[in-house]
Amino acid sequence: MNPAWTVIDGLQYSAWSREVFEQMRAGGLNAVHVTVAYHETTRDTLTRLGEWNARFETFPDLITPVFEPADIHRAKKEGKVGIIFGAQNCSPIEDEIRLVEIMRRMGLMIMQLTYNNQSLLGCGCYEAEDSGLTRYGKQVVREMNRVGMVIDMSHSAERSTLEAIEHSQQPVIISHANPSHFHPALRNKSNTVIDAIADNQGLLGFSLYPFHLKNGPQCSLEDFCDMVAWTADRMGIDRIGLGSDLCQNQPQSVLEWMRNGRWSKAMDYGEGSSANAGWPDALTWFKDSRDFPGIAAALQAKGFNDEETGKIMGGNWVGLLTRVAKPQGIKSLSVEDAA
Amino acid sequence: MNPAWTVIDGLQYSAWSREVFEQMRAGGLNAVHVTVAYHETTRDTLTRLGEWNARFETFPDLITPVFEPADIHRAKKEGKVGIIFGAQNCSPIEDEIRLVEIMRRMGLMIMQLTYNNQSLLGCGCYEAEDSGLTRYGKQVVREMNRVGMVIDMSHSAERSTLEAIEHSQQPVIISHANPSHFHPALRNKSNTVIDAIADNQGLLGFSLYPFHLKNGPQCSLEDFCDMVAWTADRMGIDRIGLGSDLCQNQPQSVLEWMRNGRWSKAMDYGEGSSANAGWPDALTWFKDSRDFPGIAAALQAKGFNDEETGKIMGGNWVGLLTRVAKPQGIKSLSVEDAA
Numbered sequence: 035m036n037p038a039w040t041v042i043d044g045l046q047y048s049a050w051s052r053e054v055f056e057q058m059r060a061g062g063l064n065a066v067h068v069t070v071a072y073h074e075t076t077r078d079t080l081t082r083l084g085e086w087n088a089r090f091e092t093f094p095d096l097i098t099p100v101f102e103p104a105d106i107h108r109a110k111k112e113g114k115v116g117i118i119f120g121a122q123n124c125s126p127i128e129d130e131i132r133l134v135e136i137m138r139r140m141g142l143m144i145m146q147l148t149y150n151n152q153s154l155l156g157c158g159c160y161e162a163e164d165s166g167l168t169r170y171g172k173q174v175v176r177e178m179n180r181v182g183m184v185i186d187m188s189h190s191a192e193r194s195t196l197e198a199i200e201h202s203q204q205p206v207i208i209s210h211a212n213p214s215h216f217h218p219a220l221r222n223k224s225n226t227v228i229d230a231i232a233d234n235q236g237l238l239g240f241s242l243y244p245f246h247l248k249n250g251p252q253c254s255l256e257d258f259c260d261m262v263a264w265t266a267d268r269m270g271i272d273r274i275g276l277g278s279d280l281c282q283n284q285p286q287s288v289l290e291w292m293r294n295g296r297w298s299k300a301m302d303y304g305e306g307s308s309a310n311a312g313w314p315d316a317l318t319w320f321k322d323s324r325d326f327p328g329i330a331a332a333l334q335a336k337g338f339n340d341e342e343t344g345k346i347m348g349g350n351w352v353g354l355l356t357r358v359a360k361p362q363g364i365k366s367l368s369v370e371d372a373a
Numbered sequence: 374m375n376p377a378w379t380v381i382d383g384l385q386y387s388a389w390s391r392e393v394f395e396q397m398r399a400g401g402l403n404a405v406h407v408t409v410a411y412h413e414t415t416r417d418t419l420t421r422l423g424e425w426n427a428r429f430e431t432f433p434d435l436i437t438p439v440f441e442p443a444d445i446h447r448a449k450k451e452g453k454v455g456i457i458f459g460a461q462n463c464s465p466i467e468d469e470i471r472l473v474e475i476m477r478r479m480g481l482m483i484m485q486l487t488y489n490n491q492s493l494l495g496c497g498c499y500e501a502e503d504s505g506l507t508r509y510g511k512q513v514v515r516e517m518n519r520v521g522m523v524i525d526m527s528h529s530a531e532r533s534t535l536e537a538i539e540h541s542q543q544p545v546i547i548s549h550a551n552p553s554h555f556h557p558a559l560r561n562k563s564n565t566v567i568d569a570i571a572d573n574q575g576l577l578g579f580s581l582y583p584f585h586l587k588n589g590p591q592c593s594l595e596d597f598c599d600m601v602a603w604t605a606d607r608m609g610i611d612r613i614g615l616g617s618d619l620c621q622n623q624p625q626s627v628l629e630w631m632r633n634g635r636w637s638k639a640m641d642y643g644e645g646s647s648a649n650a651g652w653p654d655a656l657t658w659f660k661d662s663r664d665f666p667g668i669a670a671a672l673q674a675k676g677f678n679d680e681e682t683g684k685i686m687g688g689n690w691v692g693l694l695t696r697v698a699k700p701q702g703i704k705s706l707s708v709e710d711a712a
Contacts, residue, residue: 073468075467129412129634130635151508151509152493152508164504165500166501169499171491173637173639
């Protein structure tokens with residue numbers, strides 16, 4: 035890959051370890067958007083952030099926190115992987131609007147308004163019906179705009195997604211999903227949604243999670259690149275990136291936590307089924323972060339030039355975060371003063 | 374009032390004090406459904422329950438907890454006012470279905486699924502649109518049925534209310550609201566809803582909160598009794614009771630907590646307005662609990678016989694709770710063993 039590129043994976047939730055972080059660096063990643071919360075409450079989220087501080091303390095040679103977009107450039111310069119905090123749900127703010135700013139100042143740069151189910155803000159993609167943004171949801175969208183927290187609608191239902199885009203004064207993203215045109219999974223996005231994201235100058239991060247791909251774990255890299263090309267034509271080359279949804283080395287219990295949280299007495303299988311309850315098999319061409327260069331090469335073989343490929347591999351993520359995620363003037367104890 | 378009656382007020386949230394409890398007893402009340410949570414989380418609710426334990430310890434001559442319906446009869450026999458715990462929102466169970474049973478065992482006998490806004494379970498009456506019970510909401514309804522917690526839809530929107538009634542295997546109540554036919558407040562209930570409550574063998578508790586009454590604080594006792602008579606004809610004499618919504622001696626800050634919780638940056642005025650932001654003036658014929666005998670007398674003057682008046686004044690509440698709120702075999706430290 036061109037070392038001038040800034041390479042970003044727009045969603046991972048692995049069982050974090052030295053090996054995983056080394057693979058990120060070996061794969062040329064300069065930053066990764068990591069999930070800190072699925073159903074975690076405010077208090078739980080603080081524990082998750084504390085766990086990240088422990089990792090920054092344990093692996094200072096490999097990872098460094100990204101509290102503002104400029105930290106991505108710092109990470110790259112230092113040869114480390116920048117860690118961007120995101121929540122896949124609004125559970126970290128519970129029912130309290132002032133917690134948006136608190137969480138942003140704790141480093142949370144990206145937050146989904148819903149995770150599959152109805153939340154206090156809007157509707158997830160697994161509910162039977164979507165009545166759009168709630169009263170609280172409308173206020174939270176504007177508060178996220180104000181404090182520079184990026185609105186992510188990856189797991190949201192269509193109407194809530196369109197209303198968030200309409201109500202937001204900043205671009206809105208889908209960090210990890212694919213066009214339904216390519217594969218009609220419940221989690222993928224209609225042309226209406228991807229057009230709205232494009233018009234809004236947001237970003238769609240392509241997912242490599244097999245449930246979101248045509249032919250599942252058998253999806254070919256060629257088919258994936260065709261989808262990227264189709265989407266680039268539709269949304270524009272500046273509106274797309276990657277959000278692999280890589281969940282490496284996670285046990286079944288983590289999948290069940292994602293799907294069931296604490297809300298269900300019966301097992302909910304999410305995108306799977308009782309006959310297919312586990313993690314999907316990995317793609318042959320994307321097993322871990324070391325496979326990003328292969329994706330970049332395939333995109334170039336598909337006809338994207340160096341500049342375009344660099345945008346898809348991370349340049350557009352840098353652009354989006356620079357426009358939306360306002361600096362907060364916060365610094366981790368683990369970031370030494372460069373002066 | 375006939376001492377054979379069991380007199381119950383189906384909703385109060387006053388600034389609790391010896392004076393307030395003495396007024397309850399002076400007014401002939403044998404039990405009162407008190408609110409322990411508007412927006413309180415699980416943890417906050419435990420504090421509220423702890424505050425009630427302090428009151429039971431401080432005023433053992435006046436009040437006693439009602440953990441199961443039989444405790445109402447015990448309270449009456451002891452000449453005390455039984456205290457029935459209820460939540461006006463589902464915030465006490467947060468996102469965790471197993472907390473329904475936990476809360477029931479802590480003494481929570483009644484819970485609303487929503488309070489004005491969208492909740493994780495369903496929609497409140499102040500949202501623009503109502504998509505009905507959520508996935509989590511459907512599970513919670515059945516769990517409340519299982520553990521004997523009464524489903525209260527007083528502050529819910531219409532579709533969610535009808536879906537709760539449809540999905541519940543037990544009667545559903547409206548603890549405090551009036552028919553919209555009498556006064557078209559957003560919080561009052563359509564004929565569709567009151568008919569569904571009646572068919573479901575639930576209960577409607579008539580509100581004495583001036584915002585829910587024709588002519589507000591100027592509503593006459595005569596008009597109130599006309600409404601009761603109209604509703605008795607429509608729902609049946611066994612389906613109605615009282616739920617005064619008496620909020621005695623509460624400061625403006627409590628009204629603002631009810632209306633705004635933690636979700637709004639802008640002041641929400643609820644049933645009021647910026648020009649009418651405070652507590653409504655009290656009715657001349659209902660200032661505190663000592664005015665219940667006057668209401669009973671007015672109902673009798675309206676033509677209800679002794680048995681019918683007794684049902685309205687509390688008999689129907691006893692019947693509803695006996696049918697729905699299963700005994701939990703729990704006992705407060707403040708309840709001495711009668712054996």
